Amino acid sequence: MDNQVYNFSAGPACLAEPVLIAVKNAAIDYNDTGISLLAMSHRSKPVVDLFDETTGRLVSLLNIPDNYRILWLQGGASLQFSMVPMNLLNENETADYVNTGAWSSKAVQEAHNFGSVHVAGSSESDNYTFIPKNLNQKSHSVYLHITTNNTIYGTQYHVIPKVKNQDGFLVADMSSDILSMPIDVTEFGLIYAGAQKNMGPAGVTLVVIRDDLIGRAERQIPTMLDYATHASKQSMFNTPPVFAVFMVNETLKWIESIGGINAMAKRNQFKAKKLYDEIERNSLFTSPVNLGDRSLMNVTFVFVGEELNENEFLSFCAERNLVSLKGHRSVGGFRASIYNAMPESGVDALISAMQAYEQNHQT
Ligand SMILES: Cc1ncc(COP(=O)(O)O)c(C=O)c1O
Structure with missing residues (x-):
């Protein structure tokens, strides 16, 4: 496309x-x-x-x-x-x-x-x-x-x-x-x-x-x-x-x-691991969820500090054609739903955006 x-x-x-x-x-x-x-x-x-x-x-x-x-x-x-x-x-x-x-x-x-x-x-x-x-x-x-x-x-x-x-x-x-x-x-x-x-x-x-x-x-x-x-x-x-x-x-x-459900599961594990690894590595973001209970489907993450503006990051992502990343109102922050149909390239694009955003906010 x-x-x-x-x-x-x-x-x-x-x-x-x-x-x-x-x-x-x-x-x-x-x-x-x-x-x-x-x-x-x-x-x-x-x-x-x-x-x-x-x-x-x-x-x-x-x-x-x-x-x-x-x-x-x-x-x-x-x-x-x-x-x-x-x-x-x-x-x-x-x-x-x-x-x-x-x-x-x-x-x-x-x-x-x-x-x-x-x-x-x-x-x-x-x-x-x-x-x-x-x-x-x-x-x-x-x-x-x-x-x-x-x-x-x-x-x-x-x-x-x-x-x-x-x-x-x-x-x-x-x-x-x-x-x-x-x-x-x-x-x-x-x-x-x-x-x-x-x-x-x-x-x-x-x-x-x-x-x-x-x-x-x-x-x-x-x-x-x-x-x-x-x-x-x-x-x-x-x-x-x-x-x-x-x-x-x-x-x-x-x-x-x-390749069926097993192949799908492997893909999902791979995609989720990539994204969680970036959340761990990136100095701006963190996961609110207990390490062993993190979802492979809905990846929630928040800013580490309170000084950053969530809407600004959402707009930054939207400019890169990454949409619907706003977290649910009861959690705040961000949520990337990476169900079966989300290709790995989508996760890669999100990771690139997170990295670019981090660079822009390097002090
Ligand atoms: C885990 C879970 N259960 C139930 C529902 C409610 O589903 P529905 O809108 O089909 O009634 C949702 C909707 O997001 C859901 O995520």
């Missing part, structure tokens, strides 16, 4: 170029059908095939066992904050939650509507700069809920915790690190993720749920909010977000072309 702009947005986030090219074609004439995918019935064969293909690709990329269902839903990860406890937690039961940031707090808040919630660990008092390790789980908790990557604060689990209750299961919000590294799906009862960071555009939410958990809660659940509804209709109970699923499929094809 001429005049390449590197978009470090936390989500919706940059998409791989082949995905965008495929979008252009599908929007006009989907697979030589003469019809735009945007105007095609979800009951038509090409769309039913598209859903099967996308699900099949995800299953093979993440090595998802047969006893899990893949659901393509709407309502964002935020709706899952309610759907998870509504479908899995009875009123007289308890679930453990780890509070690692704004999104986990929202999940906790919603779960209170359906059962007892026990916060088994929290980094709130340290402005969420670390991942709590020694969790205080209840022995009878139905599930343990974690947010594997904390988009706002830039922390990430590098070791997935074990559930204390032998009959319990793990639930994970993987909105901002799904498909960035291999996972052992059998460690989880349910995984959910909004697509708009590592998987595609906003508008579709992935749920991977173990078969036996569907229908677990003994309450009346509105049809559209019941996992059973979507599992029994292959995510086609109502009109699904077809175009968003198409973009997920194209993103999965692109991941395959890179």
